[in-house]
Amino acid sequence: MNSHFSTILPSQPRDCHAVVIGAGTMGADVAIVLARAGCRVTVTDPQADKREALAAHVLTGLTDLGLAARATGLRSVAQLAEVDWSDVRLVIECIPEILPLKQALFAELLQWVPAHTVLTSNSSSFPISAIAQGLPTAERMLGLHFFMPAHLVPLVEVVLGPNTDNACAQSLCDFMRGCGSVPVLVRKDKPGFLANRLQHALAREAFAMIDEGVATPEDVDAAVRFGFGFRFLAAGPVLQRDHAGLDVHTAAAATMYPSLSTTAVPAQVLRQHVADGRLGMKTGAGFFDWSPAQRQAERHRYDRLLQQGLALLSEELPPLDRSF
Numbered sequence: 001m002n003s004h005f006s007t008i009l010p011s012q013p014r015d016c017h018a019v020v021i022g023a024g025t026m027g028a029d030v031a032i033v034l035a036r037a038g039c040r041v042t043v044t045d046p047q048a049d050k051r052e053a054l055a056a057h058v059l060t061g062l063t064d065l066g067l068a069a070r071a072t073g074l075r076s077v078a079q080l081a082e083v084d085w086s087d088v089r090l091v092i093e094c095i096p097e098i099l100p101l102k103q104a105l106f107a108e109l110l111q112w113v114p115a116h117t118v119l120t121s122n123s124s125s126f127p128i129s130a131i132a133q134g135l136p137t138a139e140r141m142l143g144l145h146f147f148m149p150a151h152l153v154p155l156v157e158v159v160l161g162p163n164t165d166n167a168c169a170q171s172l173c174d175f176m177r178g179c180g181s182v183p184v185l186v187r188k189d190k191p192g193f194l195a196n197r198l199q200h201a202l203a204r205e206a207f208a209m210i211d212e213g214v215a216t217p218e219d220v221d222a223a224v225r226f227g228f229g230f231r232f233l234a235a236g237p238v239l240q241r242d243h244a245g246l247d248v249h250t251a252a253a254a255t256m257y258p259s260l261s262t263t264a265v266p267a268q269v270l271r272q273h274v275a276d277g278r279l280g281m282k283t284g285a286g287f288f289d290w291s292p293a294q295r296q297a298e299r300h301r302y303d304r305l306l307q308q309g310l311a312l313l314s315e316e317l318p319p320l321d322r323s324f
Contacts, residue, residue, distance in 0.1 A: 007118050007140045007168045009089055009175040014038030014324060016175070018090040019083055021105065023050040023076060026122060027094035029150035031074060032061035034092075036151070037179040037320060040073045042083050051076040061151050064307075067322070085112050090175070092144055093121045102131045110137065118168060120144035124196060127189040129161040138163040142172060143186070145193055152306040154182040154317055157193050177318040198237075205260055207267030217287045233309060 010016045016039050020027050023045035034041045035058055045051055059071045077083060091113060095101055102121060109119065119141045121131050132138040143159030150156075158172050169185060176183040186194045206220045215223070231240060241249045265271075273279070273286060280286035281295050290298070310317070 007116055007165065008171040009118055011174065011178070012038075012321070013175060013178045014321070016040070016089045017042070017084075017087045018092065019044065019088050020092050020094060021045075021080075022094035022096075023047070023054050024094065024096075026146065026148060026150060027092075028054055028057045029061070029148070029152075030092055030094060030122065030146055032058050032151035033146070033179050033181060035070050035074055036062055036065055036067050038070055038073065038324060039179070041075070042088075043074070043076045044078070044080055044083060045076065046078050048078070051078065065320075067320075080108065080112055083112070085114060085117075088113065088117050090118050090172075091120060093119075093123070097123060097125045099126050099130060102126065103133070106131055106135060106137070106141070110135070113137075118142070118172060120172070122146055124193075127161070127191065128159055128164070129189050132161055132163070139165045140168050142169055143189070143193065144172065144176075145195075147195070149303065149306070152303060152310065154180070154310070154313070155195060156181045156183050157186050157195060158183050159186040159189055159193050161189050178321070180318055180320045182317065204263065204267070207270055208261035208263065210269050211267050233312065 013034065014037065018034050018039050018041050020031050020034070020041060020043045023031075023043050027043060027045070028050075031041050031043050031054065043051070043054055045054075054076050055071070055074060058074050059068060062068050062071050091109065093102060093105060095105060102123060106119065106121075113119065117140070119137055121128055121141075121143055122145055123131065123143065124145055128141055128143040129138075132141040135141070138161060141161060142164050143157060143161075145157040145159060147153040147155055156176050158169055158176065160166070160169050173183040173185055184194060190197065192200060202224075206224075209215050210217055210220060228240075235243060277283055278285045278287075281290045281298070284290050
């Protein structure tokens with residue numbers, strides 16, 4: 001790569017050909033995010049059943065937005081060799097969370113991708129610096145971390161590695177805004193990036209209180225959803241403190257911080273559920289029991305509320321270009 005200017009993404013997603021590697025749950029939803037902005041999308045996955053389900057899934061997501069015609073820009077193939085790489089500007093890796101697999105994939109991409117292609121990983125577990133280790137493409141490699149379901153949760157984290165070119169990162173942020181997403185730039189490649197670190201800090205205290213018998217799982221969820229979490233739709237924790245008063249927050253913090261959990265291991269209640277095989281919906285039981293009918297009803301409720309939340313925030317989200 002002679003200059004970072006070659007890795008600047010097109011200002012309009014409709015002028016971009018992107019490749020999503022992996023047609024699982026996350027990859028399929030990421031394809032919707034790209035296609036809704038008019039991006040030409042090629043999805044690769046060796047599993048025929050996933051490829052066969054992809055088109056209907058993307059069409060449904062785009063139809064809900066009134067953008068069904070943009071599904072025509074989607075193509076799926078089994079192997080990297082089947083992609084027309086000549087004009088690919090962006091790659092988003094969405095394969096399983098196994099570091100050696102990701103490292104091997106990005107090493108293999110060296111023989112396929114042009115010098116102008118921005119390379120990203122949706123990994124939630126591994127820093128982009130670990131995935132890029134030893135590769136000559138590290139300057140144009142970034143984390144691009146979506147949240148499930150990717151087409152309904154606006155946030156996407158753009159994560160810089162120590163060698164990532166800043167102009168490339170800013171270009172990716174602009175590109176994701178053009179896709180209707182809300183990008184945040186994570187300037188240091190820390191474990192958990194930004195949002196998951198915040199989420200796990202909350203979860204550590206939540207499960208510690210369940211362990212201590214302070215509250216039930218149901219009451220913990222209610223405290224978040226109908227208390228401070230409800231306010232987070234209008235203001236994040238920093239802005240909310242300006243609303244409440246920094247003096248009030250500082251005084252409360254001085255009282256509470258010494259008693260907050262600082263454990264370096266997962267809570268006992270979590271470890272016990274895992275040991276018992278109660279892993280959540282995917283095994284039919286976690287903190288709650290999940291029959292197939294209950295799982296379906298819960299997913300419908302969950303997605304419906306997310307869609308209503310999107311409607312509430314619509315004026316604050318980056319607009320989609322509907323002019324073509």
